[in-house]
Amino acid sequence: MRMMVALLLLLTLTSPTTAQQVRSRGAWRGPDGLPHIDPARLESSLVTLAAIGRDPATGGMVRTAFSEADLEARHWLMSGLAAAGLTVRVDPAGNIIGRLEGTESGKGALVLGSHIDTVPQGGRFDGAVGVLTALEIVRSLGDLGIRPRHPIEVVSFTDEEGGLVGSRAWLGALTEADRAREYGGRLLAEALRGLGLDPARLDEARRNPSELAAYLEVHIEQGRLLEREGLQIGLVEGIVALDEYEITVLGQANHAGTTRMADRHDPMAAAARMVGEVREQVRRIGGDLVGTVGRIEARPGAPNVIPAEVRFTVDIRDPSRLVLDGAIQGLQERFARIAVEEGVEVVWRTLQRIPPAPADPRVLQALTEAVTAYGYPHRVMPSGAGHDAQSVAQLAPMGMLFVPSIGGVSHSPAEATRYEDIAAAGDVLLQAVLLLDGRFP
């Protein structure tokens, strides 16, 4: 008996390939008829990609767009897409597109994607989960012998972390400012040349809405709502509207020692009250509304001088444009009152106003039916972070799935998500693709 155990142990230890094959068995159908992706294969792709651009000192990912590591990851992904039977191309914005033709011609594609670039010292899951789940869907369709009516496209968008560069190129929305900005020390044109592309053709990356039937993206939540509620899947109802303002408070510079308190026009004291007011007001309104003051600077900025001017930013987000507008109006009124009380002036400047991107009801419905069929615990929720999906939503019906971020941590080497949750999202995405393939014209 003991010898048999020892023999078995020896067998397990000496034949890792056999063990691997047993674990990775391809996509399959459950007794209830529901399709399942291959969790081991998906995990193995995630682990492989996580080795490209990993900082051995911190365990963090340094795979910023256009870097050496990004180039290596792009090559690895392209060969994986080709091996899965997709026709691979790189569009003029550097987006990697793997395409499987459908059985019927003239149909828009069901597009599945995300990004593989990371922030410096980012995590292994942000973006990678979406792209590699998409690849797993195509592999699973192959295993199950299913050829959809619609073409399927697996897309990895260029430089998501640098401001949705690739997905905005699909809209033709890259501005002069985008082109004049630096990407890892180079202008966009140079960065694109580094990918072997002709920057003069950048505008040709634009896509016609008729080319897309729908867009679906799996992403890590980057918050801790799902974890706190013990859920595996978030059905994204939409990506929040986001406003960013710069507030300038103008006072009167003066000597910190000789100016009596009653005689001051102190923009710092006023700004401090305003910053507090942002949190107060946002908490009072509640719901999904979030507001942040992330930057503040004083001029001249000397310890012994009452500042002449203080500038700070307000980042405020909500799924509803109406709620957001109400909150901003409330803040403007409060800031104006504080300015009068403090004897200073307040000036608002809009830095950006990004409209909300609601999920398409038909796509959300398919995702809801799919997640319910498997019985994976889930909830509907907004996305507080921006994603490529918010760009593509302007071209095609959009839907997104979130998987829990352990501890709510992202953009950090500590970012983590359980593989079983990613596999659950893979199943839901696979089934939703099949539902949409049957339903969409």
Ligand SMILES: [Zn+2]
């Ligand atoms: Zn991301």
